[in-house]
Amino acid sequence: MALDKILSIGGKPGLFKLLTQTRTGFVGESLLDGKRVTVGMRSNVSVLSEIAIYTLEEEVPLREVFQKIKDKEDGKKTSVGHKAEKIELEEYFFEILPDYDEDRVYASDIKKVIQWYNILIENKLDDFSNTEDESSVESNEEE
Template sequence: MNLRGIVAVSGRPGLYKLVGQNKAGYVLEGLDAQKVKIVASISSTKLASLEDITIYGEEEDLKLVDVLANIAAVKGEVPDAKADAAVLRALFVDVAPAHDQDKVYTSDMKKIVTWFHLLKDLPLFSEEAPAGLEGQEAPKADDKVDKKAKAATKPANAKAPSKAAQPAKKVNMTSKKGV
């Protein structure tokens, strides 16, 4: 499941795809049928990537990606988010048996089921996540080594361009008298 670039925006319902970024904020496109594009302010809006969201567990937190994959593997019909709280609790006992039942509220379950219904028909739901890119945007150390290796392989006899090859600078020959 590839959820890279899919975010939840605080204060807004639904999920959004991160399209880009400009000076004013993040450019987001809604995943619902309307495909609304919005610009969320960098300073006042909180974005949560679905790859980074975890659910409270009894011993350790559970990744949302794993819970969504377990929901997809459920045999039969996945209940709607408006289903009874007991139905949602029973679903979560099946798909996330190690979740902390005291800390995971029914509202959290409703939100996760709503997100599942938004994502299940998208092609990114069935494609694999890129290998080795688990939430890391920084360049790899190998990239730095490659740049140093390229600099080291530069020929020793390569010189800076001579002054004769550079265009002559224009000099302002006018003078102001009486200033």
């Protein structure tokens, strides 16, 4: 399942899989406990495929950050927990993304990235490649 079907809902812990859209919002299923929730249009919802991390030069898509973590950890959960001390989180993230913007990426952001990565790995949602972009790039090159 692609990251464009995985959601973060403000005020609710963990991540959710998009099941279906309704007239007033959508239905999601928690990746933590499998419970279904109905979410209205007014809720603060982020699609993981739309999130990026600030670096000193550009914004790096979250899927690329997840792929770097996966490469570092050999497809396993992170060696640092999301509840680790701030300095430990920053050191770990610096290994993953050496040029991340320390002024705009907070420890709370790093905690979320690590927690989300671990949730995705637990649920065997570890394909962080972006097949849509790659295929559209290939078709553009052929023209």
